[in-house]
Amino acid sequence: MKVYKIKIDKKKCIGCGSCESICPESFFLEKGKANVKKEKKEKITCEEEAKNSCPTGAISIESN
Ligand code: SF4
Numbered sequence: 001m002k003v004y005k006i007k008i009d010k011k012k013c014i015g016c017g018s019c020e021s022i023c024p025e026s027f028f029l030e031k032g033k034a035n036v037k038k039e040k041k042e043k044i045t046c047e048e049e050a051k052n053s054c055p056t057g058a059i060s061i062e063s064n
Contacts, residue, residue: 004044005062006036012058019059023050034058 006026015032023046027034041047044061051059 001042003064004041004047006039006041006044006047007060007062008034008036009058009060010034012056013054014056014058016055018053018055019050022053023047026050 008027010033013034015029015034017029017034019027019034020029025045026037026041026047027050028037029035047059047061051061
């Protein structure tokens with residue numbers, strides 16, 4: 001079974017909100033930093049687009 005691990009590098013995140021607006025099912029902002037709702041997912045949809053939209057490259061998605 002394929003599992004995707006979604007992570008935010010909080011040091012790189014500038015809190016622009018792009019990931020949250022593109023993919024609110026997986027990302028939310030709190031205290032000016034992005035967070036992941038569920039770190040492991042079997043399927044990803046908007047997460048890849050959110051990752052590509054991040055201006056600082058703070059989002060990483062790994063899969064097995
Ligand atoms: Fe942070 Fe990147 Fe999300 Fe912007 S798109 S809030 S910089 S993780």
